[in-house]
Amino acid sequence: MDDFFNEMQLPFANSNEELETISNNAFKPLFDIKKFEIRAEIEKDKGIDFHIELKLQRSDGKSVHTNFRFAIQLKATENIIKNTDGSFSKQIELSNVNYLLNTGMPAYYVFYHIPSKTFYYENVNNFLVDIQSKENPFKTQQSYSLRFEKLLDQEAINQIYQEVYKKGKFQRLINEKITLRPISAYSEDKISFDSNLNITDDADIRNAIELVGLNLVNNAKWKSVIAYHKKASGNVAITSLYNLVIGLAHYYDGNMYEALKFLRDAERQKRDLSSDMKNHLLYFYAAVRYFFGMISEVEFERIMVKLESEQNIGLYVKLEKAKKDYLDKTSDDAFVIFTKAIDEIIQSPNADEHIIINAKREKLLYEGVNNNMEFVRQCCIVFAMENISFDKSIRNEFVKEIIQIxxxxxxxxxxxxxxxxxxxxxxxxxxxxxxxxxxxxxFLSNLKILFDTQEKSISKMTSEMKDQIETLLEKINRAVEYFTEVGHVENQAVSLSLQYEILHFINNFNQAEISLNELERIIDIYESKELRTKLYLLKSRGTQHESFIDFMAETSERGKRNHELMNKFGEEMKKMDEDERIEADIARKGLLNIHLFPIGIFKFPKAELENVLEVLNVKEDVKDKFRQLFGMIIPVINILNESVECEGYANGKADDQGIISWQNIYRIRKHFYENKFYRSHSF
Incomplete structure (x- = not known):
């Protein structure tokens, strides 16, 4: 058969075509038909061998064609010498590089090494970068050497899929945005993208921030809002709502200058805002201007009064007012009034979950402060009772009650x-x-200091107290980290201050100093007058436990002076009793009896009734009742109290206010003695 063809004129086989067939047949099976659609460039091939389209499997399990494509230029050879680093080099015409780049889609050179049956690849973009780095500005080459060293394996094919998908999606979005731009309400909006094909569109940023920005701020993600805003161009902040949201984000981030800028712009366009958003703008714009001293306290309070009746922001104003009123009042019912105001906020039909949890927290804060103050007061009473009776068991019931509270x-x-x-x-x-x-x-610091001053019973911390302090330290450390992360300057300062105080309390002065330095640093950065004042007080007056130590020392000294004074009052009143006994208890007509609790029954002329009522500081509205009682019974008045609101023992000895009560008793007893209103010995 060989002889038959030896003399026959036939077309010679083309080794290049054979290589092309071999390489094509080996190339196509590399690509999974479920993810790729391969289309060969058969007619009029100008430098592209294949166009390959991506397929995508949707969440419903169906596969779709995306029309996201990439181009392949396939090279093959049997005889080629490896480079010393194991790579292969092929000359590529510059015209072919330009041709691939002009497709607008991703393009790759693929090289098939037939002897090893191995494919290599390179992205044309990377080849372009390499060419540019070698380009001689005075001489343009017609071809360049492309070094193939990346294996075209399944990992590489998956990477190509992701690159093509990303580029295709990017191209689709860009085309859409450019097409729709002329009909946008904001024609000055800018579209930009980075080297990673991330698109930034002013319109998208504005829409997102207006839609979810307030929710993000409410969830302490104001830094995310600010970061997203910074991706946009300078044209993005052109609506009142957008400026309001960015202003609030900067407000909570502690950047009052930026907050003022955006809130001022929001104020200029506020006609576009809803009624509720206008109220929020009014509140925060006033707060920032008050911070900078641009409006007076009177003007700020006037705005707050105006907002108090509004549905949503009004509840926050009422909460701040309730706190301020409580701190300003010194009456016994201040906490009751505060609690009632807080409960009204919590139970309001307009209260959302944010105001409810805020109100509950403030209520618990001042309830805790109140409990600690009462604990100190009761401790002092118990210690005083123990000193008199020398019975240390008195504290048992007291301790049980305090622990339960x-x-x-x-x-x-x-x-x-x-x-x-x-x-x-x-x-x-x-x-x-x-x-x-x-x-x-x-509570823990007060407890230790109280017992230290009384009997040194816990001058060294118990293991239980140490454990509790360590737990508190762990919690405040996490709080510092959180508020630092979200960027809430005021709470960051509060948490650092508490961290400093606790570390100082356990004598960890080195770490305490680090906390104090960090506190000073953030206050210097944000230039808050309020925080600077708190820092000054912390450094000048000391920590809470240091202040309490000073208070106890002063109280102890004052207690000694009061004790001496009370002994003096007692001795003088005994002398008064002795002097009265010298005089005969002459029966006189027209005398009235009165029981001055706790010192006894006294007599005075009926004509001196009004004088006695004045000395005893009987309230005007109960004087008539006393006038009626005299002659019928012996009225009782508890002179442990400075004023008399009713007849009777009132709260008995529970009304004893220490030196205040004894000063009142001495004043009344002396007046009775000087006016010869003597003690009655008949009862």
């Missing part, structure tokens, strides 16, 4: 923690952590 309060705080975590409201959670740490640190 502390447990009940802790349970309510934990409930607040759980509520915040269930809502994934981490900002509220760490705010309630601040309340818990503040109150428990105050």
């Amino acid at each position: 502390h447990i009940d309060w802790t349970d309510k705080v934990r409930e607040l923690h759980t509520d915040a975590l269930n809502k994934k409201d981490f900002f509220s959670y760490y705010n309630s952590i601040l309340v818990e740490v503040k109150i428990k640190y105050q």
